[in-house]
Amino acid sequence: MSDRYASFANSGPGRALVKRLGLPQPPLLRRFRPGDPLVTGPVLLGAAPGGRLDEPVRKMLTIAGVGLDGGPPWSALVFDATGIADTAALHPVYEFFHANARTLGPSGRVIVFGTPPEACSSPREATAQRALEGLTRSIAKEFGRGMTAQLVYVAPGADEFADSTVRFLLSGRSAYVSGQVIRIGHVLSSPMTDWAHPLDGKVALVTGAAQGIGAAIARVLARDGARVVALDVPAAGESLARVANEVGGTALQLDLTRPDAPSTLAAQLDSRHGKVDIVVHNAGITRDKTIGRMSAEQWDAVIDVNLSSQERINEALVPLIPEGGRIVAVSSTSGIAGNRGQTNYATSKAGVIGLVQSMAPVLAPQGITINAVAPGFIETRMTARMPVAAREIGRRMNSMSQGGLPVDVAETIAWLAAPGSAGITGNVIRVCGQMWLGA
Amino acid sequence: MSDRYASFANSGPGRALVKRLGLPQPPLLRRFRPGDPLVTGPVLLGAAPGGRLDEPVRKMLTIAGVGLDGGPPWSALVFDATGIADTAALHPVYEFFHANARTLGPSGRVIVFGTPPEACSSPREATAQRALEGLTRSIAKEFGRGMTAQLVYVAPGADEFADSTVRFLLSGRSAYVSGQVIRIGHVLSSPMTDWAHPLDGKVALVTGAAQGIGAAIARVLARDGARVVALDVPAAGESLARVANEVGGTALQLDLTRPDAPSTLAAQLDSRHGKVDIVVHNAGITRDKTIGRMSAEQWDAVIDVNLSSQERINEALVPLIPEGGRIVAVSSTSGIAGNRGQTNYATSKAGVIGLVQSMAPVLAPQGITINAVAPGFIETRMTARMPVAAREIGRRMNSMSQGGLPVDVAETIAWLAAPGSAGITGNVIRVCGQMWLGA
Numbered sequence: 001m002s003d004r005y006a007s008f009a010n011s012g013p014g015r016a017l018v019k020r021l022g023l024p025q026p027p028l029l030r031r032f033r034p035g036d037p038l039v040t041g042p043v044l045l046g047a048a049p050g051g052r053l054d055e056p057v058r059k060m061l062t063i064a065g066v067g068l069d070g071g072p073p074w075s076a077l078v079f080d081a082t083g084i085a086d087t088a089a090l091h092p093v094y095e096f097f098h099a100n101a102r103t104l105g106p107s108g109r110v111i112v113f114g115t116p117p118e119a120c121s122s123p124r125e126a127t128a129q130r131a132l133e134g135l136t137r138s139i140a141k142e143f144g145r146g147m148t149a150q151l152v153y154v155a156p157g158a159d160e161f162a163d164s165t166v167r168f169l170l171s172g173r174s175a176y177v178s179g180q181v182i183r184i185g186h187v188l189s190s191p192m193t194d195w196a197h198p199l200d201g202k203v204a205l206v207t208g209a210a211q212g213i214g215a216a217i218a219r220v221l222a223r224d225g226a227r228v229v230a231l232d233v234p235a236a237g238e239s240l241a242r243v244a245n246e247v248g249g250t251a252l253q254l255d256l257t258r259p260d261a262p263s264t265l266a267a268q269l270d271s272r273h274g275k276v277d278i279v280v281h282n283a284g285i286t287r288d289k290t291i292g293r294m295s296a297e298q299w300d301a302v303i304d305v306n307l308s309s310q311e312r313i314n315e316a317l318v319p320l321i322p323e324g325g326r327i328v329a330v331s332s333t334s335g336i337a338g339n340r341g342q343t344n345y346a347t348s349k350a351g352v353i354g355l356v357q358s359m360a361p362v363l364a365p366q367g368i369t370i371n372a373v374a375p376g377f378i379e380t381r382m383t384a385r386m387p388v389a390a391r392e393i394g395r396r397m398n399s400m401s402q403g404g405l406p407v408d409v410a411e412t413i414a415w416l417a418a419p420g421s422a423g424i425t426g427n428v429i430r431v432c433g434q435m436w437l438g439a
Numbered sequence: 440m441s442d443r444y445a446s447f448a449n450s451g452p453g454r455a456l457v458k459r460l461g462l463p464q465p466p467l468l469r470r471f472r473p474g475d476p477l478v479t480g481p482v483l484l485g486a487a488p489g490g491r492l493d494e495p496v497r498k499m500l501t502i503a504g505v506g507l508d509g510g511p512p513w514s515a516l517v518f519d520a521t522g523i524a525d526t527a528a529l530h531p532v533y534e535f536f537h538a539n540a541r542t543l544g545p546s547g548r549v550i551v552f553g554t555p556p557e558a559c560s561s562p563r564e565a566t567a568q569r570a571l572e573g574l575t576r577s578i579a580k581e582f583g584r585g586m587t588a589q590l591v592y593v594a595p596g597a598d599e600f601a602d603s604t605v606r607f608l609l610s611g612r613s614a615y616v617s618g619q620v621i622r623i624g625h626v627l628s629s630p631m632t633d634w635a636h637p638l639d640g641k642v643a644l645v646t647g648a649a650q651g652i653g654a655a656i657a658r659v660l661a662r663d664g665a666r667v668v669a670l671d672v673p674a675a676g677e678s679l680a681r682v683a684n685e686v687g688g689t690a691l692q693l694d695l696t697r698p699d700a701p702s703t704l705a706a707q708l709d710s711r712h713g714k715v716d717i718v719v720h721n722a723g724i725t726r727d728k729t730i731g732r733m734s735a736e737q738w739d740a741v742i743d744v745n746l747s748s749q750e751r752i753n754e755a756l757v758p759l760i761p762e763g764g765r766i767v768a769v770s771s772t773s774g775i776a777g778n779r780g781q782t783n784y785a786t787s788k789a790g791v792i793g794l795v796q797s798m799a800p801v802l803a804p805q806g807i808t809i810n811a812v813a814p815g816f817i818e819t820r821m822t823a824r825m826p827v828a829a830r831e832i833g834r835r836m837n838s839m840s841q842g843g844l845p846v847d848v849a850e851t852i853a854w855l856a857a858p859g860s861a862g863i864t865g866n867v868i869r870v871c872g873q874m875w876l877g878a
Binding site for chain 1 (some may be wrong): 521525526527529530532533534536537539541542556557562563565566567568569570571572573574575577578579580581618657659729730731733737739742743746747750773774776777778780781782783784785786787788789790792793794796797798801875876877878
């Protein structure tokens with residue numbers, strides 16, 4: 001699971017050699033540890049005239065104890081572009097990033113705020129706002145050194161609901177999230193949040209929790225205050241117990257493809273906790289073959305475990321999810337872009353995106369959000385077994401020149417699960433270091 | 440502009456060497472020539488139970504003289520998945536492609552029909568239909584040998600309006616279009632079409648027509664029957680005149696960034712033709728620099744030429760566009776994925792996507808469609824000047840292992856411009872050989 005090349009390239013002699021040969025230089029990414037401040041230095045705010053978000057963001061950062069002057073270097077460049085109502089008025093975005101491009105420290109952050117094109121009041125405004133996506137994705141590819149850049153579309157009326165997202169993006173929690181477009185919508189109320197333990201009092205179910213990404217999710221949700229119910233198949237019972245013990249949660253051995261699994265699960269959660277606030281659909285399998293060589297069993301198993309079982313479980317659990325509940329499903333960049341040898345897996349993971357997008361409006365009236373994360377190349381036992389050439393291509397072909405860690409996926413899920421993220425639903429967030437492969 | 444590697448790799452000794460070294464083997468793509476039949480052999484139709492499109496497609500292919508038995512080999516595999524209302528019912532898609540994966544000839548075609556998830560009657564159905572995207576994109580990456588695969592979402596009630604799209608996708612016109620998702624919506628009437636000369640009687644404006652992709656667009660639209668008004672800047676007057684003469688059209692020298700350009704253009708079109716049926720926004724420039732080194736002029740010029748001028752021209756020309764009119768704008772894969780050194784270009788091309796998506800509903804009541812094409816790596820004088828490593832990466836990193844030709848972009852535009860494409864609006868179609876780079 002270790003990335004020996006990255007360790008070497010960040011050693012003294014390695015750094016020099018890598019530079020000389022023009023090889024990729026994977027930067028050391030800033031990752032969150034409990035007690036870390038939100039940012040490593042002051043944040044520079046900029047805005048185009050007429051923006052809605054400069055004030056709320058300024059207030060929020062001040063409350064969070066973030067300095068707004070003293071740079072360069074800056075730890076983040078935050079630009080409010082919501083005031084731009086015409087492409088002829090895009091110039092201030094250029095001016096801000098042109099002037100400050102070289103003032104950002106390593107693992108620095110770029111956040112551009114916009115209005116969702118679909119919520120704009122004229123085609124001219126929608127066009128200008130949509131254009132910001134090209135800017136942000138290009139900056140994310142250009143800046144390097146572990147910096148990330150995102151476009152955050154905040155719907156009119158939702159100006160006060162961006163805190164949880166801004167905190168996630170500024171912090172080391174979002175180390176491997178870059179080049180993403182996030183949509184924040186209107187919510188009736190944004191609950192006050194204990195930012196150190198946002199999940200206090202929440203019950204969280206994590207499927208596929210015995211190892212890898214699932215175990216990391218259990219750890220991060222527990223760290224953030226949740227009581228974790230760690231679920232996996234009976235065969236993984238031993239490692240599942242270890243994870244459950246480690247996070248002070250409970251282990252639940254269950255094969256989710258069994259016909260009675262949803263009702264069994266619902267009954268267990270109901271009797272033990274009386275509710276489930278957070279459901280993380282992480283369980284998934286691969287059975288890679290080109291479609292001509294793939295058996296019917298390989299197709300059916302992947303579709304059932306990765307997709308259909310999520311639907312059945314949601315149906316059984318929704319009655320147990322209170323207002324403020326959260327469902328987060330794990331998709332994949334393969335589900336977005338397709339992948340050779342993975343027709344079954346890509347179909348299932350594309351379906352997860354459909355599930356999230358089609359259920360979001362259904363669950364919204366109950367105050368429940370549903371989102372997906374789509375990991376790219378993540379360092380796990382699975383990827384460690386890949387052939388070396390394929391592994392190195394997957395690892396390096398992204399704006400971070402390295403694979404992500406399971407904790408990066410887990411942090412992204414914890415952000416979406418937080419009470420402050422009530423305005424985010426139907427989103428698909430890639431955790432891929434801005435992987436260059438895509439649809 | 441020539442791809443010497445592809446020529447070599449397709450020669451006798453080259454083919455053997457390339458195979459032995461495991462280098463990419465760019466297949467020779469089947470491209471359309473006037474008089475060509477739609478397909479090179481029979482087409483295999485399949486359907487999941489309860490589909491809407493099997494009958495209309497069968498009828499359409501029969502009218503077009505396409506054989507529906509006699510294979511393998513088949514020239515196309517066409518599957519109607521509109522009957523799939525649940526992920527548990529995805530199995531027939533696997534069965535069809537598993538059984539027939541190896542029966543498709545070189546430059547064969549895969550078309551999967553679905554229902555747009557947003558038009559499905561339940562989340563379960565929407566999820567299953569959205570899952571098809573992962574299947575189609577994976578097949579497009581898997582099949583090789585110049586084969587293409589697309590997912591065509593046909594809205595309920597629009598079953599009769601897919602002809603123009605099916606013809607485009609089956610034919611050699613779509614040689615470099617793969618891995619795309621196309622949406623066909625309901626229209627009041629689908630005019631009868633002369634498939635050999637679908638643009639007879641139409642007046643088509645093509646901007647940036649003096650060379651490269653623009654010249655190819657002028658040629659293909661003229662071939663399909665349009666009277667072409669070829670527009671470019673005065674400095675390109677000589678080559679512009681050559682193109683205009685070649686296609687039997689007229690040349691119009693105009694700098695589109697001049698404040699009076701839209702009104703001048705409208706007046707010219709009005710006095711000469713009294714209308715303009717087809718507007719192709721192809722004019723575009725690049726001024727590549729990282730944003731820290733980019734001058735204000737470089738930013739402003741690219742935004743203005745590639746984006747704002749399109750908005751101004753649309754505003755001036757829409758009164759001259761009759762019912763059945765078509766606007767097609769040229770975007771770019773850089774506008775979708777972002778690109779290092781192209782913040783200005785990517786912003787402008789992302790804006791073009793916003794323009795098309797925001798104007799589509801505004802123009803729909805007038806019977807005018809507006810769509811974008813997003814070229815990937817296209818062999819032009821511009822790409823011929825790229826450094827060799829960057830050029831080879833751009834050329835090979837797609838499912839065709841080669842760059843596209845200007846004519847591939849032109850054919851895609853001609854399809855969108857055809858009367859039979861009335862149900863397609865607000866779409867963004869990549870002409871990129873399923874470039875692996877993406878958002």
